[in-house]
Amino acid sequence: MAGSLYGFIVDAEMPYFACFRKPTSTSLMLTYPVPPFTTIVGMIANALGVSRPVYFEGIAKLQELLWLNLRPITTLQRPSRELAKILKLVGEEREQRQPTSFPSSPMHKYFLVRPAFRFFVASEDNEAISEIADALRKPERPLYLGQSDDMVVVEIVWQGEVLPTESDQAWAMLVGARASNEQSVELLRLPLAFASERQLLYSPLLSLPTRFPFQLPNPEPMWRFGDETVPLICIREAMKNAVAGETGGN
Template sequence: MNKIYGFFFDISGDYAHFRHIFTQSFFDTLLAPPKTTISGILAAALGYDDEIEVIDLNERVLVGVKIIKMSGFAQEIINIKNLKEKTIQFTPVYRNLIVKPIYRIYLGLEDKELIHMTREALKSPKHPLYLGISEALATIENISPIDSIKEDSTLTIESITPVIDEGNLPSHKVDKRNFIVPARRYHTVKSFKLTKRGRLPHEYIDLIMFYGGYLEFKKPIDVFQIQDERVALF
């Protein structure tokens, strides 16, 4: 593997919603931003307006996520257009929100110039940053220095983890904090492609997300070490 450079930053907001695309009767949320959302945040910070640039960035960057804090969940009712009707009609739908989340986002890139540009852009974003929806403005803090990142392995991990081996699924070990969210497997979009019909999902990924405690595997998994933290990048 070529040399990879990386850093992390914390992103927070009053609310977040990352649409779980396989729920229809109501809008459920993933617990943390998927790769495509993180790439969108980076693209907004960099000032990318061309969708091809955003898709290319998503292909090049490795990302990892750890949920630092969340206070709970809330629900709201939103009105969405009913496209099946001949006249414009709106249907009320429940949307789940995450309350006061803080995420640590880890990035890895082989392109040293781009990783430096990205870090500088996060200090002063060209466009507003959101946690999934336009009502959820985001704040960036705690941007770490850039360093080369190393491959490693571990039996335990505190970051969101992709499912690589069906025979090595983890157990969720819980600590003594008051509020936890049990580990759950989400099937979501990893990348998009541009077609004549517009942007469509290209690759999917299964991610294990949780809040509180850590995941423990039966066999060691491959991870990366960023600033003394072992994290899964995908």
């Protein structure tokens, strides 16, 4: 664990809908209950104004720098569902054809209604954290989470030095399967980072409590953001572990 980090808390509210699509869903458009880490990093890159020609280089730099975690601000909600018509844009002449001339198929799409999340963002690089926080206050481009038409309103609610501590209260997701007689949790793995333009790496198993703080039986190593203590996932280290897991450690 690093000696200290620099970071901020950002509250993200979506005034309409959100769909954080599971990449393996096909006939159903399923959504994660919270934004994946790739989605948060993409939002930060958008705020910084990272251009398309150097997009993946910018993403790789952020993945190298950032430590992240998150939680819903309100009670964890169940997704709603709608029936959508999906156009299948196929063929070399798709730009010249009218949308009505393409084949389509019905699909059930799951989405969240007016969700809000709290992101905990930290790094060992104080200058980078200040630049990211300033960009979120005055983004270079309009911000969204998930789909490009799902706008998000963000607010930096705390910024400063993030110190290591021990606590029996977790204000964000926890690594590993956790159990409690008083609080239920949802187990999930989230897209963590891009190993390449086409390859996704996934997080370790995470426990998402239905409400916060999650009471632990014993104090555990945490990071303190103001009055809240959270475990953080170092994207760089988690990527190494994910790659090692895929290759069997060889």
